[in-house]
Amino acid sequence: MSILVQKFGGTSLSNEFARSHVIKHIKRAVEQKYKLVVIVSAMGRKGEPYATDTLLDLIKKNGNQLPPKETDLLLGCGEIISASIICSLLNDHSISSEVLTGAQAGILTNNHHNKALIKSIQPKRILQLLDQNKVIIITGFQGCNEAGDLTTLGRGGSDTSATAVASALNAEMVDIFTDVDGILTADPRIVEDAKPLKKVSYIEICNMAQYGAKVVHPRAVEIAMHSNIPLRVRSTFSEDEGTLVTNTETLHEESVVHDRLVTGITHVPHVSQIHITASQGQYDLQLKVFKAMAHHQISVDLINVTPSGVMYTVFDHEIEKAISILRDLGYDPFYQSKCAKVSVIGGGINGVPGIMAKIVEALTETDIQILQSADSNTTIWVLVHAEYVKKALKSLHKKFNLHK
Numbered sequence: 001m002s003i004l005v006q007k008f009g010g011t012s013l014s015n016e017f018a019r020s021h022v023i024k025h026i027k028r029a030v031e032q033k034y035k036l037v038v039i040v041s042a043m044g045r046k047g048e049p050y051a052t053d054t055l056l057d058l059i060k061k062n063g064n065q066l067p068p069k070e071t072d073l074l075l076g077c078g079e080i081i082s083a084s085i086i087c088s089l090l091n092d093h094s095i096s097s098e099v100l101t102g103a104q105a106g107i108l109t110n111n112h113h114n115k116a117l118i119k120s121i122q123p124k125r126i127l128q129l130l131d132q133n134k135v136i137i138i139t140g141f142q143g144c145n146e147a148g149d150l151t152t153l154g155r156g157g158s159d160t161s162a163t164a165v166a167s168a169l170n171a172e173m174v175d176i177f178t179d180v181d182g183i184l185t186a187d188p189r190i191v192e193d194a195k196p197l198k199k200v201s202y203i204e205i206c207n208m209a210q211y212g213a214k215v216v217h218p219r220a221v222e223i224a225m226h227s228n229i230p231l232r233v234r235s236t237f238s239e240d241e242g243t244l245v246t247n248t249e250t251l252h253e254e255s256v257v258h259d260r261l262v263t264g265i266t267h268v269p270h271v272s273q274i275h276i277t278a279s280q281g282q283y284d285l286q287l288k289v290f291k292a293m294a295h296h297q298i299s300v301d302l303i304n305v306t307p308s309g310v311m312y313t314v315f316d317h318e319i320e321k322a323i324s325i326l327r328d329l330g331y332d333p334f335y336q337s338k339c340a341k342v343s344v345i346g347g348g349i350n351g352v353p354g355i356m357a358k359i360v361e362a363l364t365e366t367d368i369q370i371l372q373s374a375d376s377n378t379t380i381w382v383l384v385h386a387e388y389v390k391k392a393l394k395s396l397h398k399k400f401n402l403h404k
Contacts, residue, residue: 002172003130004034007041007140007162010051011179012236013082014044021236023089025177026135030095034172035130037165039140040086041158042078050078052141068113072142072152075114076101079139079158086137097135100125102150105136105165107143109151116151118143118160121168138165156217163220167227174224174231176216181235182242183208183215185402186265190390193403197263199244201347204263205231207379211343212266221245261355262346262400265393271301272319272337273371273383276326277309285331286310292325302341302374302381311372313341313383339371340389342382344396350377362399368392 006029008022029036046053055074059066066074083099090097106122129136140158145151153160159176166174183205186194200208202225209218215233224231224245234242278285286305293300298318304311314322316337326333349355356373359380363370368391372383384392397403 002034003037003166003169004029005037005039005162005166005169005171005174006177007039007158007174008082008086008177008236009158009179010041010044010048012177013040013042013086014048018236019085019089022086022177023093025175025236026086026090027093027095030135035133037126037130037136037138037169037171038086039138039158039162039165040079040082041140043082043085050081052078069149072113072150075152076139076142076150079141083137083139090135090137095135096133097137098129099137099139100129101139102142102161103144103148105138106168107161107164109143109145109153111145111147111149111151113149113151115154116143116145118153118164121164123165123168126165126169156219159217159220160223163223163227163229163231166229167223170227171229174229176220176231176233177236178215178233179236180215181238181240182233183213183245183264185263186393186397187213187267190393191265191397191403194397195402195404197243199246200263202245202247203378204345204347205233205243205245207343207345208264208266211341211345211379211381212268213264216245261348261352262344262402264345265396265400265402266343266345267389267393268341268343269386269389270316271313271339271341271383271386272316272322272335273302273311273313273339274319274322274326275309275311275334276331277334278307288329289326289331292329293322296321296325298322298325302372302383304372304374313339313372336371338386339383340386340392342384342389342392342396344380344382344400345378347378349380356380358399359396362395363392366391366395368395 012018042050042052044051087097087099108120109116140161142152182196184194188194206218206221231245232242300312302313368388370382374381
């Protein structure tokens with residue numbers, strides 16, 4: 001029998017109504033004769049009792065001095081509660097199940113508490129239980145280090161748990177259940193006519209996730225891509241199969257890509273731009289600037305380097321620190337805060353003339369100034385003032401006919 005991995009996010013587990021839909025999806029997979037592994041997140045979102053952010057707030061309100069190792073002990077509680085409740089519900093529906101923590105499932109990580117990376121997975125115990133025709137419920141977001149200490153995987157950790165376990169089991173498919181109907185061409189809260197995507201490539205969704213779309217974590221997509229395991233991003237509250245994420249070859253084999261140049265439009269808010277001009281004969285500016293940013297753990301993005309200087313972006317919350325560092329080095333940087341990075345993403349844009357012209361045309365027609373741009377094989381980024389980001393997303397979405 002084929003192995004299917006299902007992952008349910010916090011909103012899918014947050015209340016009795018949502019959990020009833022979770023049980024329906026599990027029952028359907030069992031009826032389809034899958035060997036089933038279920039990965040669960042903590043229930044709900046910030047403010048709800050067992051959500052990860054709520055647990056973090058407990059620490060902040062009680063001394064805010066909990067070491068990373070002990071913080072992981074607290075953060076792991078949310079997934080354990082979710083797994084226990086789903087186990088109880090499945091048993092109530094006469095579906096045999098068993099809960100495994102990340103450690104019991106054989107997920108070994110490094111020692112970086114709160115942001116651990118998976119080193120290996122030993123799935124022997126999972127396979128033994130699957131042979132007993134049990135549904136295996138695994139706590140997402142967690143594993144253990146070589147000392148046996150509980151570790152957590154950071155943001156998007158349950159997605160990562162799901163694809164990593166699927167890779168170790170050579171699963172047929174991973175279903176990522178969430179509260180939206182798959183992956184859309186843009187954020188529907190901003191672009192009202194955003195359309196669901198039936199099939200996309202790993203690279204496209206990885207870029208969409210990395211540059212603003214929050215449906216699935218890019219680290220999870222990368223693991224699935226390397227193992228060539230298809231993902232489906234689906235709604236917990238629907239029977240629709242959502243968006244299939246697979247390799248480019250499969251997409252072309254199935255005649256899915258009908259000359260689609262652009263797949264989606266995303267954005268990253270709260271960005272600041274820094275511009276430093278080099279003096280005549282000053283050739284070490286770039287080296288000094290980026291070494292200083294790296295030394296102070298400031299992440300830089302949207303980088304343009306020319307003989308006359310450098311231009312790059314940092315997040316708004318780091319701009320004051322960055323400017324202070326640069327002034328201490330003797331530079332007089334120009335900067336502007338409250339910007340947003342807009343990304344135009346598509347596996348079909350590489351080598352196609354006219355894409356940038358369309359982007360410029362769309363933004364010029366709506367009187368939006370481009371502050372900076374950069375590109376890769378599958379993505380073109382433009383920096384705009386934050387106040388125009390909604391207008392920019394709508395204009396680009398329309399220009400590339402993503403609403404049709």
